[in-house]
Amino acid sequence: MPLSSLRRGTILLVVVFVVSACARDDPPALRLAINPWPGYGFFYIAQQQGFTADVGVDLEIVDTMSLRDSRLAFERGQVNLIGATPLELVQIARRADREARAVLVLDHSMSGDVILARPPVSAVRDLRGRDVAVEPGSVNLLVLASALEKAGVPASDVRLAPMPQSAMPDALADGEVSAAVTYPPFSDRMERLPEVRRIFDTTESPDTVVDVLVASKAIIRQRPDALRRLMRAYQRALDWARANPAAATELLARRSSQNSNEIRRALERIRMIGLREQRDYWGENGHLTGAVRRSIAALEAFDGRSIDLDPEYLLDGRALKKATGR
Secondary structure, three states, X not given: OOHHHHHXXXXXXXXXXXXXHHHHHOOOOEXXXXXXXXXXXXXXXXXXXXXXXXXXXXXXXXXXXXXXXXXXXXXXXXXXXXXXXXXXXXXXXXXXXXXXXXXXXXXXXXXXXXXEEOOOOOOXXXXXXXXXXXXXXXXXXXXXXXXXXXHOOOHHHOEEXXXXXXXXXXXXXXXOOOEEEEOOOHHHHHHOOOOOEEEEEOOOOOOOOEEEXXXXXXXXXXXXXXXXXHHHHHHHHHHHHHHOHHHHXXXXXXXXXXXXXXXXXXXXXXXXXXXXXXXXXXXXXXXXXXXXXXXXXXXXXHHOOOOOOOHHHHEOXXXXXXXXXO
16 A cells, blocks of 8 residues: 555544544433423423523433323433423332432422313312323322312222323213313313313412423433533523513424414413522422422322332432522
């Protein structure tokens, strides 16, 4: 081989090696699974508006159809972050090999989670002996448990009909179930059905449902700075949405099956929680710790088995403290 060709080959080999080494050093994307719940959509806004890129975070959003789908994606190792509620977090802790922690409170359901029913059911007490549609292993169980407790109805007195949220409108319309535990955007379709009425929503139990960002323990340990920067991008998305409400609802509608008016109405039922509003949710007596305790109690009520978990063990606020400078 001529010397010039050998040199060119050597140079090419060195360039390929350097490029490959750089590629290996690039941190992998943060992969976040979120279902159509509007409160999770602000991560989409952060991505689309370039806020995540601005802070140096490569965020990949994986759209799912339900909370259960998001949880399963996490348990299978397909994502390292999910938008969820404390109940899904408890489910992961109970039976998944991957450890997870709540790292950020996202929103508080003011009236977004509902129980819808058809005649002859006109109140929660009428659910005795009837089939109620629930998304398996999801916050639906927590909402139903709260409603039954307030009405003085034992959890054992209702029959659970497990199904995905997308199947509930037809099941309710066809009379396969007497009621459904649901949330936007699925609840909007069901509330338009003839004779369907709301018999419970989270205004009657305002501390019941909060949504959180759940992260794998590996991400918390290995990439705390990326989590901190993601939180700041999320806050920028909230601030931008408050300043540009019409554009924000358009963006949120783009990633969902809803139009802008439906998104706007859904957001009116949710209180978004920014980084500056987190303090009341953390700590032994915080809203988040209480929500984890209620999630454990709800699962115990329906499963009939004790769950030995320390609620504070499932929470990790270290990245949040760095993001807020505390």
